[in-house]
Amino acid sequence: MKLHIKNGRVVDPATGKDSVGDVYVSDGKISESFSKAEKTIDAKGLVVAPGFIDLAVRLREPGQEYKATLESEMDAAVAGGVTSLACPPDTDPPLDEPGLVDMLRRRAKALTRARVYPVGALTVKLEGVGLTEMGQLAEAGCVAFSQANAPLADTQVLWRALQYAATFGFPVWLRAEDVWLAKGGVAHDGEVATRLGLPGIPSFAETIALGTILELVRATGARVHLCRLSTAGAVELVRRAKAERLPVTCDVSVHHVHLCDVDLGYFDSHCRLEPPLRSQRDRDALARGLADGAVDCLCSDHTPVDEDGKHRPFAEAEPGATGLELLLPLALKWGAAHKLALPATLARITSEPAKVLGVASGRIAPGAPGDLAIFDPNAMVRIAPETLKSQGKNTPFLGHELAGRVRYTVVAGNVVYEA
Amino acid sequence: MHNPQLNANGELQHLLSIEGLPREILTQILDTAESFAGVTEREVKKVPLLRGKSVFNLFFEPSTRTRTTFEIAAKRLSADVINLNIAISSQTKGESLLDTVANLSAMQADIFVVRHASSGAPFLIARHVKPHEHVVNAGDGRHAHPTQGLLDLFTIRHYKKDFGKLTVAIVGDILHSRVARSLIHGLTTLGAPEVRVIGPQTLLPAGVEALGVRVFHDMREGLRGADVVVMLRLQNERMGGALLPSAQEFNKHYGLSADKLALAKPDAIVMHPGTMNRGVEIDSSVADGPHSVILPQVPFGIAVRMAVMSIVAGN
Numbered sequence: 207m208k209l210h211i212k213n214g215r216v217v218d219p220a221t222g223k224d225s226v227g228d229v230y231v232s233d234g235k236i237s238e239s240f241s242k243a244e245k246t247i248d249a250k251g252l253v254v255a256p257g258f259i260d261l262a263v264r265l266r267e268p269g270q271e272y273k274a275t276l277e278s279e280m281d282a283a284v285a286g287g288v289t290s291l292a293c294p295p296d297t298d299p300p301l302d303e304p305g306l307v308d309m310l311r312r313r314a315k316a317l318t319r320a321r322v323y324p325v326g327a328l329t330v331k332l333e334g335v336g337l338t339e340m341g342q343l344a345e346a347g348c349v350a351f352s353q354a355n356a357p358l359a360d361t362q363v364l365w366r367a368l369q370y371a372a373t374f375g376f377p378v379w380l381r382a383e384d385v386w387l388a389k390g391g392v393a394h395d396g397e398v399a400t401r402l403g404l405p406g407i408p409s410f411a412e413t414i415a416l417g418t419i420l421e422l423v424r425a426t427g428a429r430v431h432l433c434r435l436s437t438a439g440a441v442e443l444v445r446r447a448k449a450e451r452l453p454v455t456c457d458v459s460v461h462h463v464h465l466c467d468v469d470l471g472y473f474d475s476h477c478r479l480e481p482p483l484r485s486q487r488d489r490d491a492l493a494r495g496l497a498d499g500a501v502d503c504l505c506s507d508h509t510p511v512d513e514d515g516k517h518r519p520f521a522e523a524e525p526g527a528t529g530l531e532l533l534l535p536l537a538l539k540w541g542a543a544h545k546l547a548l549p550a551t552l553a554r555i556t557s558e559p560a561k562v563l564g565v566a567s568g569r570i571a572p573g574a575p576g577d578l579a580i581f582d583p584n585a586m587v588r589i590a591p592e593t594l595k596s597q598g599k600n601t602p603f604l605g606h607e608l609a610g611r612v613r614y615t616v617v618a619g620n621v622v623y624e625a
Numbered sequence: 626m627h628n629p630q631l632n633a634n635g636e637l638q639h640l641l642s643i644e645g646l647p648r649e650i651l652t653q654i655l656d657t658a659e660s661f662a663g664v665t666e667r668e669v670k671k672v673p674l675l676r677g678k679s680v681f682n683l684f685f686e687p688s689t690r691t692r693t694t695f696e697i698a699a700k701r702l703s704a705d706v707i708n709l710n711i712a713i714s715s716q717t718k719g720e721s722l723l724d725t726v727a728n729l730s731a732m733q734a735d736i737f738v739v740r741h742a743s744s745g746a747p748f749l750i751a752r753h754v755k756p757h758e759h760v761v762n763a764g765d766g767r768h769a770h771p772t773q774g775l776l777d778l779f780t781i782r783h784y785k786k787d788f789g790k791l792t793v794a795i796v797g798d799i800l801h802s803r804v805a806r807s808l809i810h811g812l813t814t815l816g817a818p819e820v821r822v823i824g825p826q827t828l829l830p831a832g833v834e835a836l837g838v839r840v841f842h843d844m845r846e847g848l849r850g851a852d853v854v855v856m857l858r859l860q861n862e863r864m865g866g867a868l869l870p871s872a873q874e875f876n877k878h879y880g881l882s883a884d885k886l887a888l889a890k891p892d893a894i895v896m897h898p899g900t901m902n903r904g905v906e907i908d909s910s911v912a913d914g915p916h917s918v919i920l921p922q923v924p925f926g927i928a929v930r931m932a933v934m935s936i937v938a939g940n
Binding site for chain 1: 721722745746749806830833836
């Protein structure tokens with residue numbers, strides 16, 4: 207398929223390029239110009255950017271198809287302009303066997319929508335005891351290893367896991383949370399949790415665990431990506447670790463740069479998230495850290511939950527929010543608030559996560575994968591159950607109108623979404 | 626943010642929390658309770674205000690005292706009362722909270738009195754009931770116990786008349802106490818100038834000062850000059866873990882003894898929301914002593930619950 211996209215505002219965050227022009231795709235890759243296109247898209251007034259790369263997307267398969275299916279969530283991905291996504295291993299059963307990973311990849315591939323990069327379980331059944339067969343899982347397609355949100359209380363296991371992963375150069379993705387300090391907590395330990403009578407998770411549950419992880423990175427040399435920072439203290443620790451040239455990167459979710467514990471209001475279970483929404487100060491520090499580069503990537507932390515899972519008292523509600531289709535609008539909203547140029551904003555959901563994944567996409571250059579998101583940055587999107595393609599309708603942003611509407615999504619040169 | 630307790634006219638639709646209620650509504654409830662206090666002393670202890678209405682006592686967490694006072698209050702208002710001890714019925718069969726409520730709603734309920742172990746559960750129910758149905762929170766997790774708070778306010782007003790000059794000390798396990806939270810909101814709304822909380826760090830929630838209280842760790846210092854002393858129940862399961870070493874040690878530091886009470890004002894009153902642990906948070910000499918108003922609190926509780934149910938049903 208030879209695709210010609212003309213007259214678009216072409217934004218390549220990897221190089222900072224932002225100018226009106228044409229993009230050509232042939233044989234699934236960005237190419238030099240050609241004259242005979244099989245399909246032409248007139249992108250006048252639209253932004254042509256690399257397809258978005260989302261580092262945390264729960265597809266809920268295998269095992270939790272009542273919450274979402276691969277079909278529904280892959281539809282949601284391309285509707286949100288997401289062309290590559292990494293899925294955490296907390297499926298049921300968890301992604302701890304090569305067969306499961308292989309099946310997931312083949313199912314995803316058959317759907318020919320976004321590219322799926324499975325993140326394998328770091329420990330068997332995510333139980334935090336025995337290491338998985340990382341080598342075989344990597345052969346089956348795992349790009350990294352993680353505990354997802356499952357606790358890893360035993361620091362000796364964590365140490366061994368990092369040593370083992372470092373031996374073979376496998377990246378490890380970790381969420382920093384001290385199991386004991388977080389035990390029983392459902393909200394940020396602060397004034398709001400006190401007022402609502404919700405058991406709290408103190409900020410230092412994150413910074414203490416992060417201190418441990420960073421010390422183990424120093425000891426083992428393992429490459430660690432820190433998932434979903436939630437506190438100002440964690441941003442500072444990562445900033446210092448990077449200054450020390452430790453091999454760490456990190457991300458933050460769209461929810462944590464826009465919302466804080468005050469948004470819980472009267473026990474809004476859509477705001478029941480992991481990690482919890484923290485104070486305004488934390489939110490501002492995360493948003494600033496993302497702007498100044500201390501935080502590398504913005505992810506949707508897409509977690510579809512069915513209605514029954516949310517129609518419960520706050521503490522009993524299932525954590526998580528749907529996010530794939532909000533990634534672009536919430537990234538643009540964050541970028542606008544920090545007066546960032548469009549390439550800098552989009553870098554957080556394209557070129558930077560591409561580096562974390564170690565993939566060639568996330569840029570518009572000849573030879574790069576032909577993955578593109580073509581969007582109208584000014585068109586408003588209403589976030590409502592009927593407009594969301596994801597089976598999960600659970601988001602704190604229900605009812606909001608946000609700027610940034612995806613018009614076309616291209617994966618490997620094929621137009622997989624058009625609106 | 627829309628206050629889920631009030632209807633479009635700003636009247637009380639549900640009683641979910643004292644927080645966020647305007648002073649006028651609190652005063653209205655207390656004044657109405659005042660008028661019902663007389664009913665309970667009459668020979669025929671009934672008024673027909675809720676005749677033909679159904680009050681469902683939905684207790685997802687066991688309780689004897691609160692459930693009984695709600696039942697008496699509803700009966701004195703001539704309502705039909707249905708008690709459901711859900712802690713041992715549908716929840717164990719896996720029925721969801723909202724399904725339980727929907728089922729009962731189909732049986733023509735007018736008022737749901739709800740107790741639940743999870744903070745916020747009554748808010749969830751209130752969001753899903755029909756417009757003519759009312760929810761009264763009878764205690765949710767650590768969050769709120771508004772009728773207890775109101776009866777505490779009623780008691781304080783009864784003995785001290787005016788909130789404008791009062792120093793109120795609340796002592797003990799603030800962290801787990803819905804009673805403390807409700808009382809604090811009530812006192813700050815009604816203008817009590819000094820509300821103190823007294824306890825060890827392990828039993829005080831993060832940022833409690835933001836509720837408008839002064840924090841004391843030394844009980845003697847905290848009781849000095851107090852007009853009202855509210856002792857909270859210390860539950861047995863808090864003992865022996867990492868929160869407190871023992872009941873004896875708690876009693877030594879935070880139990881109300883006669884000599885500690887002597888630091889409060891000479892006419893100070895001593896309150897307790899019920900199920901006292903004598904010798905733990907309160908010594909018998911104080912519980913049964915001249916400053917104690919613990920027993921009069923009980924009938925006040927009935928009057929306050931009558932007031933709340935009659936007001937919401939009338940709106």
